Amino acid sequence: xxxxxxxxxxxxxxxxxxxxxxxxxxxxxxxxxxxxxxxxxxxxxxxxxxxxxxxxxxxxxxxxxxxxxxxxxxxxxxxxxxxxxxxxxxxxxxxxxxxxxxxxxxxxxxxxxxxxxxxxxxxxxxxxxxxxxxxxxxxxxxxxxxxxxxxxxxxxxxxxxxxxxxxxxxxxxxxxxxxxxxxxxxxxxxxxxxxxxxxxxxxxxxxxxxxxxxxxxxxxxxxxxxxxxxxxxxxxxxxxxxxxxxxxxxxxxxxxxxxxxxxxxxxxxxxxxxxxxxxxxxxxxxxxxxxxxxxxxxxxxxxxxxxxxxxxxxxxxxxxxxxxxxxxxxxxxxxxxxxxxxxxxxxxxxxxxxxxxxxxxxxxxxxxxxxxxxxxxxxxxxxxxxxxxxxxxxxxxxxxxxxxxxxxxxxxxxxxxxxxxxxxxxxxxxxxxxxxxxxxxxxxxxxxxxxxxxxxxxxxxxxxxxxxxxxxxxxxxxxxxxxxxxxxxxxxxxxxx
Amino acid sequence: xxxxxxxxxxxxxxxxxxxxxxxxxxxxxxxxxxxxxxxxxxxxxxxxxxxxxxxxxxxxxxxxxxxxxxxxxxxxxxxxxxxxxxxxxxxxxxxxxxxxxxxxxxxxxxxxxxxxxxxxxxxxxxxxxxxxxxxxxxxxxxxxxxxxxxxxxxxxxxxxxxxxxxxxxxxxxxxxxxxxxxxxxxxxxxxxxxxxxxxxxxxxxxxxxxxxxx
Numbered sequence: 165x166x167x168x169x170x171x172x173x174x175x176x177x178x179x180x181x182x183x184x185x186x187x188x189x190x191x192x193x194x195x196x197x198x199x200x201x202x203x204x205x206x207x208x209x210x211x212x213x214x215x216x217x218x219x220x221x222x223x224x225x226x227x228x229x230x231x232x233x234x235x236x237x238x239x240x241x242x243x244x245x246x247x248x249x250x251x252x253x254x255x256x257x258x259x260x261x262x263x264x265x266x267x268x269x270x271x272x273x274x275x276x277x278x279x280x281x282x283x284x285x286x287x288x289x290x291x292x293x294x295x296x297x298x299x300x301x302x303x304x305x306x307x308x309x310x311x312x313x314x315x316x317x318x319x320x321x322x323x324x325x326x327x328x329x330x331x332x333x334x335x336x337x338x339x340x341x342x343x344x345x346x347x348x349x350x351x352x353x354x355x356x357x358x359x360x361x362x363x364x365x366x367x368x369x370x371x372x373x374x375x376x377x378x379x380x381x382x383x384x385x386x387x388x389x390x391x392x393x394x395x396x397x398x399x400x401x402x403x404x405x406x407x408x409x410x411x412x413x414x415x416x417x418x419x420x421x422x423x424x425x426x427x428x429x430x431x432x433x434x435x436x437x438x439x440x441x442x443x444x445x446x447x448x449x450x451x452x453x454x455x456x457x458x459x460x461x462x463x464x465x466x467x468x469x470x471x472x473x474x475x476x477x478x479x480x481x482x483x484x485x486x487x488x489x490x491x492x493x494x495x496x497x498x499x500x501x502x503x504x505x506x507x508x509x510x511x512x513x514x515x516x517x518x519x520x521x522x523x524x525x526x527x528x529x530x531x532x533x534x535x536x537x538x539x540x541x542x543x544x545x546x547x548x549x550x551x552x553x554x555x556x557x558x559x560x561x562x563x564x565x566x567x568x569x570x571x572x573x574x575x576x577x578x579x580x581x582x583x584x585x586x587x588x589x590x591x592x593x594x595x596x597x598x599x600x601x602x603x604x605x606x607x608x609x610x611x612x613x614x615x616x617x618x619x620x621x622x623x624x625x626x627x628x629x630x631x632x633x634x635x636x637x638x639x640x641x642x643x644x645x646x647x648x649x650x651x652x653x654x655x656x657x658x659x660x661x
Numbered sequence: 662x663x664x665x666x667x668x669x670x671x672x673x674x675x676x677x678x679x680x681x682x683x684x685x686x687x688x689x690x691x692x693x694x695x696x697x698x699x700x701x702x703x704x705x706x707x708x709x710x711x712x713x714x715x716x717x718x719x720x721x722x723x724x725x726x727x728x729x730x731x732x733x734x735x736x737x738x739x740x741x742x743x744x745x746x747x748x749x750x751x752x753x754x755x756x757x758x759x760x761x762x763x764x765x766x767x768x769x770x771x772x773x774x775x776x777x778x779x780x781x782x783x784x785x786x787x788x789x790x791x792x793x794x795x796x797x798x799x800x801x802x803x804x805x806x807x808x809x810x811x812x813x814x815x816x817x818x819x820x821x822x823x824x825x826x827x828x829x830x831x832x833x834x835x836x837x838x839x840x841x842x843x844x845x846x847x848x849x850x851x852x853x854x855x856x857x858x859x860x861x862x863x864x865x866x867x868x869x870x871x872x873x874x875x
Binding site: 193284 | 865866867868869870871872873875
């Protein structure tokens, strides 16, 4: 009898423990990060919190939250939430008419990985540029930003610059902007911070499908000494070998003002043009193969180019179609070249436009289109844009179509990022050479319908900065230089509608 | 929601646990009654002694018989002792086994057992008393001597017949404590596992939302 009771009690206790352990509530913590220079809760009468299953977009739950005494002490709990293995969470602040005035969105959150941990959402006014409570560890001009994966943006290279524009030492530290946590720190592998062997500026940084980042070209400045980067470097996701020197075949990587663009789905980077250490403008095109860790020359462009743009173009089925290379040449009849996957070399795109374009910005847009905005034509900043249409390449319509007076301010050397159905053009220089603090939002319609939507002011005028679309849907603008502050370590974030 | 789940789980576990115990106790009492009741003793089904059985040494036989008598004297109360002596068929290895078990009991345990038997075996005592009254002293002496003779010659010392096996064979499986233990554990496990996996889709997740201090 005693044995029976003992056994039953033990079994009972064990099973109750197991059951209790498994039915524990999964707890996650969300931190709303708000800007330093605006109150995102101004005019908000209701918060709508939507959680959406990352694997099944139709599965979503919305929780309304109506604060009685404002949002100063925002702290509340959502209970009885169905278990989502991975989800995206969006917070919308609505005004009395139900219009969204503030917004924040998470990246993809894995519940089990983030249990008992904190993830962040940047909550700010929509269609506005705000200053997050973050800054880079170093002020950087001519930096590069790469967005690998869903949670990070990596900031590579750049240089410190005086107020008078004198370039100072280049920067070797690589910084990481965590979109998951909304923090900035040195990129590290375990306890070790990643640092390039030397600083680099005037380089390119390309993200590959293999989670590697190719850093190619550029030079290192230390005082008056300048040395060009001898071998392209790969920043690898592999913890054991996170900095790899790569090889070159019939290709001299010692250059700057070149263009390097990842070919989607091929684990390759297409590299063109630039200026070598002797000041020669280059015409060669090379392919970096991430499997072989080798850059190989493939052909020559039809004309030497530097400071040009190069974007991947996708067809109507969103499949990679080819590469558009525009501007940066002194030849007025070779404005743009097209290189498709199946051709051995590039070809000049026929156009009536006879001009030399430089200092412009380019972006890929949907339905086989790409756009080049601003820049200087024959040395004068313009407020126009050039629209490339893949469908016209063979059909005879205007493959390159100019859209005049698109911008509110003629500008060059601006940054351009696409987000959803819009484009954000920020900073640069105006016709007088002054550094601009304004950003212009362009809306993308069907075919050639590209319109100006709004102009927004940044907290800082910027040129030589960089911008990138973050995984949470916001656009990050970082670094650069202006006449009053010199090189900038600040960051700003644009929150789309 | 989560609290309700805990309550439901807890109650179901307690109910199933109580259910298994509730089934066990009556079955155990019933089994004990069956063993102690004279009318229920399977005396007629004893096996005949084999020549090998009766070829054991006289000393061993004497020891065994003496030990049996001592055990009966030490471990049984007066009415119960009489009942046990009457109901147990002498001369069988099987019936000697309980006597050996009792030999291990301490005096305190024996007293507890007697109390227990008093409570649980009223019917058995009543029947024994009635039978005792009807028997004469001479008959009892004669029966006792006959029993001793039978016991001496019918003891099964064969190692090929382990006593516990024979005893287990005589107890129905549903009267064995192991059976009801397995039933109880299985019931509790079923409830817990069912709740654990059956309701997994309704498990909850909470998200605390705070604002980062500027």
